[in-house]
Amino acid sequence: xxxxxxxxxxxxxxxxAIYTTRANLKTLLIAGVKWGGQxxxxxxxxxxxxxxxxxxxxxxxxxxxxxAERFGAEIKDVDFKTADFSKPPFKVSADIESFExxxxxxATGADTKWLDVPGEKEKIGRGVSSCAPCDAFFFKxxxxxxxxxxxxxxxxxxxxxxxxxxxxIIHRRDEFKASQIMLDRAKKNPKIKFILNSExxxxxxxxxxxxxxxxxxxxxxxxxxxxxGIFVAIGHIPNSSAFKGxxxxxxxxxxxxxxxxxxxxxxxxxxxxxxxxxxxxxxAAGFGCSAALEAERWLSxxxx
Amino acid sequence: MSDxxxxxxxxxxxxxxxxxxxxxxxxxxxxxxxxxxxxxxxxLAAEYAGKIKVGKLNVDENPQTSGQYGIMSIPSIVFFKxxxxxxxxxGAQSKENYKKEIEEILGN
Numbered sequence: 206x207x208x209x210x211x212x213x214x215x216x217x218x219x220x221x222a223i224y225t226t227r228a229n230l231k232t233l234l235i236a237g238v239k240w241g242g243q244x245x246x247x248x249x250x251x252x253x254x255x256x257x258x259x260x261x262x263x264x265x266x267x268x269x270x271x272x273a274e275r276f277g278a279e280i281k282d283v284d285f286k287t288a289d290f291s292k293p294p295f296k297v298s299a300d301i302e303s304f305e306x307x308x309x310x311x312a313t314g315a316d317t318k319w320l321d322v323p324g325e326k327e328k329i330g331r332g333v334s335s336c337a338p339c340d341a342f343f344f345k346x347x348x349x350x351x352x353x354x355x356x357x358x359x360x361x362x363x364x365x366x367x368x369x370x371x372x373x374i375i376h377r378r379d380e381f382k383a384s385q386i387m388l389d390r391a392k393k394n395p396k397i398k399f400i401l402n403s404e405x406x407x408x409x410x411x412x413x414x415x416x417x418x419x420x421x422x423x424x425x426x427x428x429x430x431x432x433x434g435i436f437v438a439i440g441h442i443p444n445s446s447a448f449k450g451x452x453x454x455x456x457x458x459x460x461x462x463x464x465x466x467x468x469x470x471x472x473x474x475x476x477x478x479x480x481x482x483x484x485x486x487x488x489a490a491g492f493g494c495s496a497a498l499e500a501e502r503w504l505s506x507x508x509x
Numbered sequence: 510m511s512d513x514x515x516x517x518x519x520x521x522x523x524x525x526x527x528x529x530x531x532x533x534x535x536x537x538x539x540x541x542x543x544x545x546x547x548x549x550x551x552x553l554a555a556e557y558a559g560k561i562k563v564g565k566l567n568v569d570e571n572p573q574t575s576g577q578y579g580i581m582s583i584p585s586i587v588f589f590k591x592x593x594x595x596x597x598x599x600g601a602q603s604k605e606n607y608k609k610e611i612e613e614i615l616g617n
Contacts, residue, residue: 238603239601245541245545246542266541267544283603329599330600332581336582340582
């Protein structure tokens with residue numbers, strides 16, 4: 206029986222584990238096979254405090270993991286399957302194993318939102334990507350597009366400039382969610398072009414990507430553009446659907462009340478799975494700390 | 510620990526002309542998901558020693574081989590048998606998934 210089971214291994218989950226283990230709570234962290242969350246898909250993280258020159262996303266996650274392990278967190282690289290929150294102790298199942306915990310912190314984060322257009326799914330890894338730092342290398346001297354208008358789209362485009370010949374950012378609006386500094390960097394780069402008010406409606410190609418169909422949202426005109434790669438950065442979907450009985454909002458974000466509590470007593474939440482506003486590594490880490498402190502308090506109150 | 514590293518120079522003799530099936534982990538140091546897969550590959554190398562050859566190919570240093578097999582995303586785990594790529598698994602996956610594939614290839 207664990208005092209706390211943390212589900213998820215991004216900044217929220219690992220920070221929570223650092224705090225619960227230091228509070229001497231027996232902690233299990235279900236990390237997932239692809240542990241480390243979204244930062245595993247990035248390069249240089251420049252806005253995480255404490256790293257004056259920035260830090261590589263995967264390095265940051267490895268360090269957080271080691272820190273949690275140092276204090277005794279038990280970390281399993283298995284995928285979460287289901288949870289039974291109907292009565293305590295809570296049962297959490299991952300792959301073939303099941304675990305019992307007095308409390309749970311949900312920190313499952315959010316996954317890439319794909320375009321969901323014809324031709325996309327079967328070409329993931331064959332020209333369709335959500336990880337420019339991983340895959341940009343394979344597009345040396347080629348033409349690629351990045352779909353999206355936020356910071357991650359700008360980062361993907363900037364990473365691609367090191368390899369690709371020309372990068373076109375396709376965005377469905379004419380305004381950007383991206384921060385000014387990231388947008389300015391993208392706009393200043395001579396390799397990056399923009400197509401605004403437009404959406405990709407189909408991915409073309411047989412075995413690999415050969416082009417896209419683009420629709421202009423203002424004129425409804427459809428055109429074809431030959432490209433070798435498509436980097437999708439239109440946002441993320443919160444990983445909340447596997448939690449039965451947990452209240453979510455209309456977009457799937459877990460509803461939070463009164464300091465990181467869910468609607469179920471003893472089940473807490475932290476990070477991108479509930480946060481539709483900030484979505485930063487440092488806020489996720491902060492939420493993880495808060496949820497851990499709340500879980501600790503709840504456990505001591507309930508054990509009298 | 511798998512210390513078997515294939516290169517553009519050794520690929521033909523070590524992989525294509527191998528008498529046993531070969532698993533090649535196409536990776537690079539700058540890829541986060543590759544770091545997730547790397548220790549799993551090491552474990553597989555130990556578990557299947559003598560039955561299947563398991564090694565890694567750094568795409569950064571060996572662009573010729575990765576280009577030849579159309580690698581466009583890493584990690585890509587490619588299974589070779591009798592000099593032919595017979596299966597490609599793209600993206601970090603569980604050890605069980607890799608094992609399932611290996612067992613199938615070994616005919617178990």
